[in-house]
Amino acid sequence: MRFIEIKNWTPGYLNVTPQHVTILAACVVCGSEREFDRCAVPVDAKHALIVDIEARLRCAACGARAGRLRFGSYAED
Template structure:
């Protein structure tokens, strides 16, 4: 089974400096919901923004809280069952 392994205490600062081989997850600090983050879906104005500026605008689709945290890392394990 495949699982996400975050890089501890790492942030690239600006979203555009994050290498594309790094996967990004969003975790809601309020309810714990996690989802994959698609950087290509960001509005053009946010494609060179600080990570903290993006996190301020994230709203959880499960609980509605604005407490999202971007996690950077990669998937490990085999996705075959």
Template structure:
């Protein structure tokens, strides 16, 4: 089974400088829901935004605006 391996203590600052091969996951810090984040779905006004600006606008299905974007790669479940 594949799982997400986060790059610890790394943020590109701006979404447009995040390499395309890096996977992005959005985590709701209120309820713990984690979902894949598709940067292609961002409106044009946020294509060059700071990560913090994007996080402030994301709303979870639980209703909270408490998102955190995580950057990393999908790895096999048995990889460390």
């Protein structure tokens, strides 16, 4: 499985991101990626701008606050 990112697209807000779109949280510093669980987002952030959510991301691997959300879907190789 590999992740196909939708190029040059952002939903703008988390709550309008279509359910079929997979969200990956990627760390700009160390390159680690993990699936972003939108169900785990605090209630006060559910209607937040994507850029505001990115500002709150903290990398589980290296601790950097340099997260970016990538939108797309998985495809079979």
